[in-house]
Amino acid sequence: MAGSGTAHLRDEDDMMIRVENLTVQFPAKGSNVVHAVSGISFDVRCGETLGLVGESGCGKSTTGKALLQLPPPTGGSVQLDGEELTQLSRPEMTARRTDIQMIFQDPISSLNPRRTIGKIVAEPLDVWGPTARDEQWALVASILDAVGIDPEDAKYKRPHEYSGGQCQRISIARALVMEPKVIICDEPVSALDVSVQAQILNMLEDLKAKHGLTLVFIAHDLAVVKNISDRVAVMYLGKMCEISDSDDLYAKPAHPYTQLLMDSHPEPNPDAVIDDTVILGGEIPSPIFPPSGCRFRTRCESADDRCANEEPKMSMISDGHYVACHHPLVEPVS
Amino acid sequence: MSSSAASDSRALLSVRELRTHFNVGDHAVKAVDGVSFDVQEGKTLGIVGESGCGKTVLSRSIMGITTASNASTSGSVTYCGTELAGKSKRELRKFWGEEMAMVFQDPMTSLNPVVRIGRQLTEHLRAHKDLSKSEANDLAVQLLTWVRIPEPKERLSNFPHQMSGGMRQRVCIAIALACSPNLLFADEPTTALDVTVQHQILNLLAQQQQERQMGMVLVTHDLGVVATRTDDIAVMYAGKFVEKASTSALFSGMRHPYTQSLFWSIPKTSEPKHTRLSAIVGRPPNLAALPPGCSFADRCPYVQPICREVEPELQTIDSHSFACHLPVGSSDAEAALSANISAGLPQSKGAAARREAHQGTLT
Ligand SMILES: Nc1ncnc2c1ncn2[C@@H]1O[C@H](COP(=O)(O)OP(=O)(O)OP(=O)(O)O)[C@@H](O)[C@H]1O
Ligand SMILES: Nc1ncnc2c1ncn2[C@@H]1O[C@H](COP(=O)(O)OP(=O)(O)OP(=O)(O)O)[C@@H](O)[C@H]1O
Ligand code: SF4
Ligand SMILES: [Mg+2]
Ligand SMILES: [Mg+2]
Numbered sequence: 001m002a003g004s005g006t007a008h009l010r011d012e013d014d015m016m017i018r019v020e021n022l023t024v025q026f027p028a029k030g031s032n033v034v035h036a037v038s039g040i041s042f043d044v045r046c047g048e049t050l051g052l053v054g055e056s057g058c059g060k061s062t063t064g065k066a067l068l069q070l071p072p073p074t075g076g077s078v079q080l081d082g083e084e085l086t087q088l089s090r091p092e093m094t095a096r097r098t099d100i101q102m103i104f105q106d107p108i109s110s111l112n113p114r115r116t117i118g119k120i121v122a123e124p125l126d127v128w129g130p131t132a133r134d135e136q137w138a139l140v141a142s143i144l145d146a147v148g149i150d151p152e153d154a155k156y157k158r159p160h161e162y163s164g165g166q167c168q169r170i171s172i173a174r175a176l177v178m179e180p181k182v183i184i185c186d187e188p189v190s191a192l193d194v195s196v197q198a199q200i201l202n203m204l205e206d207l208k209a210k211h212g213l214t215l216v217f218i219a220h221d222l223a224v225v226k227n228i229s230d231r232v233a234v235m236y237l238g239k240m241c242e243i244s245d246s247d248d249l250y251a252k253p254a255h256p257y258t259q260l261l262m263d264s265h266p267e268p269n270p271d272a273v274i275d276d277t278v279i280l281g282g283e284i285p286s287p288i289f290p291p292s293g294c295r296f297r298t299r300c301e302s303a304d305d306r307c308a309n310e311e312p313k314m315s316m317i318s319d320g321h322y323v324a325c326h327h328p329l330v331e332p333v334s
Numbered sequence: 335m336s337s338s339a340a341s342d343s344r345a346l347l348s349v350r351e352l353r354t355h356f357n358v359g360d361h362a363v364k365a366v367d368g369v370s371f372d373v374q375e376g377k378t379l380g381i382v383g384e385s386g387c388g389k390t391v392l393s394r395s396i397m398g399i400t401t402a403s404n405a406s407t408s409g410s411v412t413y414c415g416t417e418l419a420g421k422s423k424r425e426l427r428k429f430w431g432e433e434m435a436m437v438f439q440d441p442m443t444s445l446n447p448v449v450r451i452g453r454q455l456t457e458h459l460r461a462h463k464d465l466s467k468s469e470a471n472d473l474a475v476q477l478l479t480w481v482r483i484p485e486p487k488e489r490l491s492n493f494p495h496q497m498s499g500g501m502r503q504r505v506c507i508a509i510a511l512a513c514s515p516n517l518l519f520a521d522e523p524t525t526a527l528d529v530t531v532q533h534q535i536l537n538l539l540a541q542q543q544q545e546r547q548m549g550m551v552l553v554t555h556d557l558g559v560v561a562t563r564t565d566d567i568a569v570m571y572a573g574k575f576v577e578k579a580s581t582s583a584l585f586s587g588m589r590h591p592y593t594q595s596l597f598w599s600i601p602k603t604s605e606p607k608h609t610r611l612s613a614i615v616g617r618p619p620n621l622a623a624l625p626p627g628c629s630f631a632d633r634c635p636y637v638q639p640i641c642r643e644v645e646p647e648l649q650t651i652d653s654h655s656f657a658c659h660l661p662v663g664s665s666d667a668e669a670a671l672s673a674n675i676s677a678g679l680p681q682s683k684g685a686a687a688r689r690e691a692h693q694g695t696l697t
Contacts, residue, residue, distance in 0.1 A: 026496070029488055056500025056531045057484070105499040105526065109442035148617055160402065161356075164439040164522065165385025165555075187499065190525040191439070193555045194599040196385045198611035201601075205608065220528050221556070223601040227609060246607045264529035266558030268600055270585050274562075279533050286484045 004240050005313035006041045008322035015079075016182060016214040017044040017067065022076035024062050034287050036062040038238035039076065041314075044182075044231075047212035051229030051246060053222065053261065057287065059238045060218045061105055064184040067216070068102055069093050080182065098128050101175040105186040105218075107168035108159060117144070117154035117162070121174045128178060143173045146203060148196060165191040172200065176207075182214045189224060201228055222265045226250055231320075234258045237285055237295040240314070244321035254323040254330040256300045294326065302327040345372040345412075346517050346549040347396070352409035354388075354395045356402060361622035365391040367573035368409075373517065376547040380560040380581070382596070383570030384618050389553045390439055392570070393519040397436055398426035413517070431462045435515035437523040439553075441502040444509070445494045451505055452490025455512070462513045477508040482534055499526040507535060514546060521553045536563050557600055561585060569593045572618055572629040579654040587663060589656040591634045598684065612688075615681045628659070635685040636660045636670045 006020060024037040037059040044050045052060050066073040069085055078085045080100060085093060101124075104110040111120055121140045130136055141151035147169040149162075159167055168191040175183050189197045201224065207213045219225050225232055226246045233243040234255060242255040253259045263278055282299030285291050294312050297303040304327075312324040317332050350370045356363040365388040373379050381389050394400075395407050398418065411418040413433065418426060438444045446454060455474040459465055465473065471490070478486035481504035494502055503526045510518060520539070524532040536559065542548045554560055560567055560581070567584045569577040569592065577590035588594050595614045616633045619625055627642040628634070634641065640659050648657040660667040674682040675689075 029491060032488075053528070055528045056504075056526065057498040061498060106440055106442050106502075108440035150620065163386040163390060167440075169385075187526065191385065191522065191555070193382070193384050193596065194557065194601070195596055195614040197555075198599040198601070198613035201611055202613060205610075220526070220532070221601075222529065223603045226603055226607055227601045227605070227611065229607060250603055261529055262603075264533045265603060266529065266533070266556065266562050268557040268561045268585075268597070270561045270581050272558075272562060274533055276533075276537070279530055280537075284482055284484045288485055288488065 004039065004041075004311070004324040005315075007314045007316060008243050009041055009043050010045070012045070014046050015043045016046045016048070016081055017042075017050075017216070018077075018079040019043070019063075019067070020077045022063065022066055022078065023074045024059070024066050025074045028288050032288050035238050035290050036287060037066065037073070038290070040235070040238070040240045041076075042233055042240065042243060044214055044216060046214055047208060048230045049208065049215040049217055049228055051225035051232040052216060052218045052235065053220065053225055053232060054235030054241075055237070055257075056220075057237075058235045060235060061186050063235075064102060064186050064216060064218055067184055068097070068100060070102075097124075098178055099180055100182040100184070101178060101180040102184040103171050103175045103186060103188045107171050107191055108164060110171060111159040111167055113159050115158065117149070117157055117159070117170055118151070120159075121154070121170065121177055124174065124178045139177060140173075143177050144170075146176075147173045148199065149173065165193070165196065168192060169196075169200070179211065181212075182216070184216045184218075186218045187220070188217070189219065190221075197224065204228065222250075222261065234261070237287060237290055239295050240324060241296065242321075242323045242325075243314075244317075248318070248321050252317075252321075252330050254317050254321065254328040255296075255325050256302055256327075256329065257296050259329055260299075294324075344375050346375050346414060347373040347551075348410070348412045349396060350410040352392070352395060352407070352411065354391050354405055354407045357404045357406065358622060363622045364573045364624060365621060366395060366407075367624075369570075369573075369575055371568060371575065371578065373549040373551060374565075375516075375549055376543050377565045378543065378550040378552050378563060380564030380567045381551060381553045381570055382555065382557065382560055382567065384572075384596075385555075386618065386621075387570045388573045388621075389570055390521055393436060393521055393551060393553060397430070397434055397519060398423065399436070431458075431513040432515060434517045434519070435510040435513065436519040437503075437506050437510045437521060439521040439525075441499070441506045441526075442494065444506055445502060447494050449493075450490065451492050451494065451497070455490070455505070455509060458509055459512055473512075477512055478505070480511070480538060481505070481508045482531060500528070500531065503527065504531075504535065507539075511538075511542060514542075515548065516546075517549045517551075518542075519551045519553075522555065523552070524554075524556070524559065532559070539563075557597065569596070572624065573621060574629070574657070575648065575655070576630070576658070577654075577656045579656075583652075583654050587654075589654065589661040589663060590630075590658050591636050591660070591662055591667075592630045594662050595633070595635070595684070598688065612684050615684070628657075633681050635674060635679075635682040636662075636667050637674065637679070637681070638670050 020041045021039045026034040028034050125136050144151045229246045232246045232249050234241045236257045242258050293308045297307040312326050314322045314324045352369045354366040456470040459470045475486045564581050568575045571592050577593050598612050631637050631641040646657045646659050660670050675686045
């Protein structure tokens with residue numbers, strides 16, 4: 001059985017999202033499959049932000065899309081506010097999209113090039129929102145303004161007339177316009193300079209405080225993730241490595257992969273040096289033929305026979321801090 | 335405006351007074367408005383600046399990649415002594431590939447969504463190099479291995495949507511490097527990469543620079559990346575370079591208030607979660623209706639009446655250029671800031687809070 005266990009799931013009833021043993025596979029050449037997501041579990045409380053970090057290609061976007069059943073996962077359970085989404089018919093799921101929205105990773109290409117920005121942002125409203133034009137426009141204009149896009153320009157300009165970061169903010173506006181309960185944000189600030197990024201992150205924090213917005217926040221910038229997240233989950237090659245309160249994770253990373261990530265974070269200081277020997281070692285594993293046992297073992301300094309033979313399960317390091325590793329860097333509480 | 339870059343015989347690229355304006359109705363959107371700089375062999379110029387300030391339009395204009403039908407470009411661009419301005423699209427195309435290449439900000443703008451990755455790579459290779467099909471195929475696999483894509487052979491049959499965002503981005507880097515360009519424009523090349531793979535890819539670029547003296551223009555929002563991977567940094571605001579210096583000089587003493595304010599917004603892993611981030615107040619000016627004077631005036635903590643009347647010239651002191659009437663670190667700037675703080679000017683509040691938190695010094 002693949003799966004890193006569910007010891008870290010919280011057995012409480014205010015969970016907005018509860019994902020158990022989520023598995024997503026894609027067909028590859030011949031009868032092979034790509035093991036994009038292999039039995040991961042997590043939960044997100046109402047009004048909480050879960051950060052999701054991990055190596056490029058480890059399955060973060062696939063996880064995010066699987067929450068919205070895009071496409072429906074190969075296996076496992078996804079509950080939104082107590083309702084099992086994997087059992088819903090397509091029209092039923094479409095109706096749930098008023099509650100759960102996604103900001104997709106590639107900002108420019110995820111916007112329809114032929115429509116004006118005003119129309120793109122108003123699109124979800126046509127189906128579910130107020131239908132009166134002036135009411136729609138008032139809403140669209142206020143949200144565009146909040147993300148720093150001039151609403152008057154947006155009436156006639158199309159995506160190619162905007163910069164990368166402006167398109168990203170338009171995607172954010174489109175997700176916000178429905179006032180959803182949950183937003184899956186896939187690299188939502190990667191094209192923004194740090195000042196506009198700060199405005200957007202502060203705005204999301206305000207929405208969280210005001211409306212109890214729940215966020216799943218996928219990003220590569222470790223400082224951004226720490227800032228916005230209540231908890232952070234670390235993924236590697238389709239598996240969950242570690243999950244913890246964000247302050248605790250950064251103070252005491254327990255998984256060797258988490259440590260590797262932290263060591264690779266470039267500090268804004270020209271004298272900072274990153275140790276190449278730590279980062280460059282080991283073989284890049286394949287998602288089609290993932291390593292046995294722990295999937296990180298081909299790059300892990302602590303790997304031994306046990307790591308090759310037995311898959312590590314999530315176990316508690318301290319209150320709320322869980323790791324799936326046979327040789328964690330922090331000794332678990334007994 | 336005076337140009338900051340001294341001419342150098344080894345400059346791969348010299349850009350002088352480059353302007354790209356978009357005609358919208360009876361207005362001109364001044365996306366790039368009089369930019370000058372040089373790129374030397376083997377060196378990296380980092381460009382940072384606010385979202386929408388003109389960084390992408392600048393790179394595309396230099397390469398001669400049309401941004402839009404309503405664009406008009408002027409100024410001079412010399413590549414290895416050859417003037418590119420005024421050349422036709424067909425002539426410029428000859429420079430793409432072996433001479434200059436670009437990694438585009440959104441990978442999907444350069445990848446064809448309905449063509450397999452392998453075909454896109456091999457067609458590009460064969461258009462530029464005299465290779466048989468199987469040689470091109472082998473080289474494609476090698477390029478994907480370089481950019482650390484697992485199962486490279488298998489991946490050749492993938493369509494772009496079957497790859498992760500970071501893999502697509504790495505394919506674009508592979509395509510740009512395929513013909514060993516002398517000059518690379520990398521527009522946010524690592525935004526979809528985790529820090530470990532990012533480090534490896536930046537090492538790969540650095541290696542190309544060392545081995546072949548490739549020059550690079552690196553546009554990025556990641557101030558950790560610019561700090562550690564560039565020789566010089568240009569800070570762009572509203573279509574202009576407002577500061578330019580060697581990377582070490584910039585980090586040890588930034589002179590433009592925009593640069594300083596930008597750095598104040600960096601989130602830090604050392605701060606606890608949910609720390610309120612400091613953003614620059616207000617918004618950048620409308621590029622179709624720039625105010626007289628300094629374009630940062632409405633947001634600047636140091637602003638004085640002269641800033642709204644006279645546009646500051648780019649001045650250079652010890653190879654450090656900046657365009658500001660009250661450069662950070664000068665006594666005039668200190669006095670102006672104190673006056674603005676006492677007057678309760680909204681845009682000086684952030685600086686006031688910082689001063690207090692750091693016992694009187696602004697760092
Ligand atoms: N439609 C698909 N068909 C086949 N394989 C796919 C498909 N979508 C994703 N994959 C594969 O699934 C794996 C996980 O991809 P995913 O996009 O989830 O990664 P990611 O963690 O978001 O990476 P990045 O940080 O680079 O965006 C990759 O190996 C990818 O190639
Ligand atoms: N075809 C066009 N017509 C009108 N304005 C345009 C057009 N293309 C770009 N612009 C504007 O020109 C400005 C510069 O755009 P550019 O893409 O160069 O920004 P950027 O600095 O790369 O920003 P980012 O960091 O967000 O990618 C933007 O404000 C954009 O809205
Ligand atoms: S120690 Fe073992 S289990 Fe832990 S990361 Fe390394 S290989 Fe995996
Ligand atoms: Mg992704
Ligand atoms: Mg850009």
